Amino acid sequence: MIRLLLISVPALLVSFAAEAAVPAGMPVTAGLSPLWGLPFAGMLLSIALFPLLASSFWHHHYGKVALFWALCFLVPYAATFGMGLAFHDLVHAALLEYIPFIVLLFALFTISGGLLVVGNIHGSPATNTALLATGTLLASVIGTTGASMLLIRPLLRANDNRRYNVHTVVFFIFLVSNIGGSLTPLGDPPLFLGYLKGVEFFWTSVHLGPQTLVLAVALLGIFFMLDTAMFRKEGQPRRPDPTPDTRRIGMIGLANVPLLIGVIAAILMSGMWKPGISFDVFGTQVELQNLVRDGIILALAFVSLRVTSPEIRRGNDFDWEPIREVAKLFAGIFSTIIPVIAILRAGRDGAAAPLVDLVTDPSGAPIDSMYFWMTGLLSGVLDNAPTYLVFFNLAGGDAQHLMVQATSTLAAISGGAVFMGALTYVGNAPNFMVLAIAKSRGVNMPSFFGYILWSGAILIPLFMLLTLLFFHL
Template sequence: MQPPPLLEALPFAGLLLSIALFPMVAPRFWHRRLGAIAAFWSLLFLFPLAAHDGLHAALTECWSALLTEYLPFVSVLLALYATTGGMLIRGGPGGTPASNTAWLAVGTLLAGVIGTTGASMVLIRPLLRANAHRAQKIHIVIALILLIGNAGGALSPLGDPPLYLGFLQGVPFFWPLRHLALPLLVFAAPVLAGFYLLDRRSARAAPPPEPRGRLRLRGRWHLLLIALINLTVLGQAIWHPGTVRLFGAAIDGERLAASLLFLALAGLASAITPLAVREANLFEWAPLVEIAKLFPAIFITITPVLALLATQTQTPLSATANFWGSGLASAFLDNAPTYLIFFRQAGGEGLPSDDALRAISAGAVLFGGLTYIGNAPNMMIRTIAAQRGIRMPRFFGYTGLAALALAPALGLVWVVFFR
């Protein structure tokens, strides 16, 4: 089979450029017309394919991408988002440098269990409430994006979308924990240390925090739902009932069953969450709706790109090239499709070597906080901070500050593991 023409990859490139540019140059248009933009690039891919292979073949290829890639991806995100949105933390230690650093460290580990989006949703509001007495809180939000919203996702397939996509491609569930725990430690240690020193300086100009009472958690039943989500993901590596065909496309039975269970758990979480908890969390569906609109187009238009990579004989990239290449591309585009492209380039139809996969995975996860568009939680965290009256920097201002914070940690990870 001949590889598809390079022109067939242009809709995917156009979609990624839209993701990168529209939020900067036309943010209102982007948020209002995101679905239409995604549909435009999908149709631009579909029409030439239909003209060449026929409408039925084109629709079957799109349906296969939605069924086998998009449904498992979005269903687990929905389950985690709905579940963590029903958890409310009150009280706990006040906003001191030591307690803020501890919050960030715990949140970084928590992100590997409930995902970067879930952990960010659970922890940003209590962290901001604990620091309500502070005039300067921008550095707290930036550190939360870098650590909880991104780096903490390195420890499991539930942590970050790229690693979940890797799991769906056959990477073992505990592979990230075994191979990325040390890079995460080397990354997080200087970021936390730098944050503590900066926060201690900031605290000197602020009044002392008010007493906040004991730490309380509402929504304990949601912890059971999170455990069921984890068991369902893990079960996909154990139970293999065979393939199921739906409307002409085949999907592994375990993926279909898991997706349906994730949807059911999301519905259950929404049903048992009191309205008061959602209001206290300022919970909104908008961030997830944006992902739900955007990613069908990503999974559809990326098909010829992956096919081209799979059919081309390419010189394997070095660990340095995989780390910096996947990282910088993830930061300015989107880490999920970027991860898939480097994954296929390194492994072809199989799995990449552990060394290549480690560099690709670390880059896709650790660089995500470099820009607001590097990972799904980043813009959500920024929006919540703005709702609390924090004047967050604009795109390039944030990128400059994030680069200053990340450069020493990323350089250290590179020297230790990927040089």
């Protein structure tokens, strides 16, 4: 049945491709119909609904579901525009977006999985708040993925005797997996892309620092009050603590620390070293510095596998399922998102023209509040890195102009892309990895829509406050 669907449905979608095709004489990226976004919508709905309605099927076949939706886009696209264009666009997305993305996640997942916090941290409200604050600070130093993978397991162990622990993971995603990565290009992929475009390294530290501080203080305060209420609600006695108090609190696997530093150095190198050498791979220009960066990062990951003892990884309950799930699902997302990004990049010349008109006033001046919300809301459901680039280019694409003459607009774009990645599980890759690890440890995490209720109730009012404080209405 699954094989039949993989073949038949993409073939049937060729029939709507004629209606969704580009009018004669119009560039492909300027004329794509919104119908081309249906496979992407199907991919997101599958991630949202299958774990809720058919969890066993999803657990065993999520890779096939991702392949199915990728074919639902690629087969009609190739039939309409030719195999050459379809292959070029797929290779372009793979080489410049998906492969560097998954290489970095794989390395951070592997290396941070070799660092083990030992000893029994007891998850009191004060301790949990301190862990979240530490992760928030680390996220801009070792990235949201590195900080998330380093601290999610200690947080889960600290609360493994708590009856109510879902909220700790939800706030962890808010703070460590997203908002904390807003201060440097190392923190989150959109800011790294801005760095490559010419935005100064510490620009976001200065111009997103106040917004990040407001969000972090507010969320840590809300969490402390909520966790205190939950802690008291549990009463005594609590469940037996499965983590014994047999060792002093500390960290082992420290050989992985220089490897994490090496990943950071490789990322910095690719932004500063410009040899001017590139290679043409089926029409896609791949720059030498990016190949060297990805090669170094992969090598560091494999060094981690060699130098880290199996006992440390067992102590972390380390397994490959979270990164495997992210790799397969994001392969489907990066494939089906191709036409969606193309429509957005077409700006006023494409189907997204009404959306573009929302971010500028009649005189053509940018509306910062709309840049913040449009970049943010789209980043919550699309990949936030290309979404950042779309609005960066829409605002002029000149880093020097944006940093000096349009400071609040660039801050709105940057903040929207990073902060609002916390709105859904698919808004940022660490969200999904934290979800998978928490579920594997028995935490009854909210469904896709259940998580949106959490994020909507807590984050949307705070984002509205940021709009009032920092961005002009």
